[in-house]
Amino acid sequence: MQIKVTAPAQIHTTIQLPSSKSISNRALIINALGNRTFQLENLSDCDDTQVMIHALNDGKNTIDIMAAGTAMRFLTAYLSVTPGTRIITGTQRMQQRPIQVLVNALRELGAEIEYIINDGYPPLRITGHKLQKDTISLPGNVSSQYISALLMIAPILSNGLTLTLTGEIISRPYINLTLQLMNDFGARAKWLNEYQLKVEPQPYQSIPFYVESDWSAASYWYQIAALSNKAEIILPGLFETSYQGDSKVAEIFQLLGIESIYGNKTVTLKKTDKITERLDYDFINQPDLAQTFVVTCALMNIPFRFSGLQSLKIKETDRMAALIQEMGKLGYILHETDDRILSWEGERCEMTADVAIDTYEDHRMAMAFAPACVVMPEIRINNPQVVSKSYPYYWEDLKKAGFIIEEV
Numbered sequence: 129m130q131i132k133v134t135a136p137a138q139i140h141t142t143i144q145l146p147s148s149k150s151i152s153n154r155a156l157i158i159n160a161l162g163n164r165t166f167q168l169e170n171l172s173d174c175d176d177t178q179v180m181i182h183a184l185n186d187g188k189n190t191i192d193i194m195a196a197g198t199a200m201r202f203l204t205a206y207l208s209v210t211p212g213t214r215i216i217t218g219t220q221r222m223q224q225r226p227i228q229v230l231v232n233a234l235r236e237l238g239a240e241i242e243y244i245i246n247d248g249y250p251p252l253r254i255t256g257h258k259l260q261k262d263t264i265s266l267p268g269n270v271s272s273q274y275i276s277a278l279l280m281i282a283p284i285l286s287n288g289l290t291l292t293l294t295g296e297i298i299s300r301p302y303i304n305l306t307l308q309l310m311n312d313f314g315a316r317a318k319w320l321n322e323y324q325l326k327v328e329p330q331p332y333q334s335i336p337f338y339v340e341s342d343w344s345a346a347s348y349w350y351q352i353a354a355l356s357n358k359a360e361i362i363l364p365g366l367f368e369t370s371y372q373g374d375s376k377v378a379e380i381f382q383l384l385g386i387e388s389i390y391g392n393k394t395v396t397l398k399k400t401d402k403i404t405e406r407l408d409y410d411f412i413n414q415p416d417l418a419q420t421f422v423v424t425c426a427l428m429n430i431p432f433r434f435s436g437l438q439s440l441k442i443k444e445t446d447r448m449a450a451l452i453q454e455m456g457k458l459g460y461i462l463h464e465t466d467d468r469i470l471s472w473e474g475e476r477c478e479m480t481a482d483v484a485i486d487t488y489e490d491h492r493m494a495m496a497f498a499p500a501c502v503v504m505p506e507i508r509i510n511n512p513q514v515v516s517k518s519y520p521y522y523w524e525d526l527k528k529a530g531f532i533i534e535e536v
């Protein structure tokens with residue numbers, strides 16, 4: 129399927145964003161490990177959260193988490209401490225996303241996990257039982273989701289857990305998000321120092337819990353505002369002091385002429401004329417924002433150097449390669465350095481005729497490229513349904529804001 133997206137002349141709208149999938153999926157695991165006294169409120173309706181709900185509630189022997197990285201990693205740890213033998217699998221791409229660091233750590237703690245097809249990758253066969261060991265060391269430079277997964281099961285281990293992280297720690301705000309939620313649910317978990325984490329053997333308590341809106345999803349509305357001549361966008365359900373590391377998007381977009389005005393549980397995006405001449409930024413802590421800023425800066429003609437992108441290669445697709453390829457179609461020549469930096473110094477090439485953006489089964493490719501139509505007559509997006517991974521109503525929300533979406 130392909131759609132053609134056309135933008136309105138100006139944008140004045142209020143958009144109810146989806147709930148945070150990162151918070152939803154953590155709250156679900158924690159609640160499942162606790163006593164489930166309260167219902168979680170405002171859980172995301174995205175695919176990644178729906179697969180997690182099914183995995184935890186349906187009692188199936190084979191669990192298919194489709195493309196959800198958090199579900200694969202968090203459930204691998206969860207199933208390792210939950211009685212029974214289960215197979216956990218996912219999409220073809222999920223079967224290429226590494227999980228060895230987490231499996232090795234869990235095995236060292238005493239878990240029973242087998243690779244079913246390829247060593248180091250899902251699918252896995254997991255038999256859950258009590259884990260005894262209470263210290264573990266693992267690399268922090270592949271995916272923070274492994275660390276979050278281990279942290280979340282730690283309060284129910286007999287002696288708690290001390291984790292030592294080696295190498296550069298990527299996506300650290302997501303580890304902090306995990307600690308924050310664990311502590312909200314009555315656990316005792318904290319950093320001992322920059323590289324060590326400690327979790328006490330203190331069980332979770334259910335609490336009434338409401339999931340806030342998704343800051344990563346908000347980034348596409350910041351992008352639309354930045355690319356528009358005239359825009360005012362109100363986003364309810366977002367807070368300045370958010371648990372989510374991607375709330376940083378507000379600060380970075382300030383450099384691209386967008387002011388965030390925080391009100392009663394909402395943020396309003398307004399345009400300013402303060403726009404930086406170039407943007408250099410290290411995305412090590414906010415990898416999911418990289419696509420938003422690559423597309424936005426190039427289309428605003430702002431040269432950039434974005435570092436800290438090493439984890440992009442093992443996400444829904446190789447996002448570095450996908451960005452270079454698709455920005456090339458729009459006439460922008462990006463450079464990749466050392467598998468971790470993407471830069472653009474203003475080099476242009478001819479734009480592909482009848483350009484259609486490929487999305488590589490990556491929701492963020494669709495969501496970050498669609499706003500390009502604000503500065504182009506139109507944009508075509510292939511396989512637009514990929515957005516359901518984190519933001520099922522993205523296209524409906526664009527329509528609500530006055531965009532025209534046609535199937536072609």
Ligand SMILES: O=C(O)C1=C[C@@H](OP(=O)(O)O)[C@@H](O)[C@H](O)C1
Nearest residue numbers: 150198271272273299302416439
């Ligand atoms: O813990 C989480 O909720 C996430 C952590 C990040 O992954 P990495 O730690 O693999 O970078 C992020 O990209 C992903 O979308 C969600």
Ligand SMILES: C=C(OP(=O)(O)O)C(=O)O
Nearest residue numbers: 195196197198416443444
């Ligand atoms: C990388 C992402 O998700 P996950 O790793 O959880 O599949 C994402 O949502 O951009």
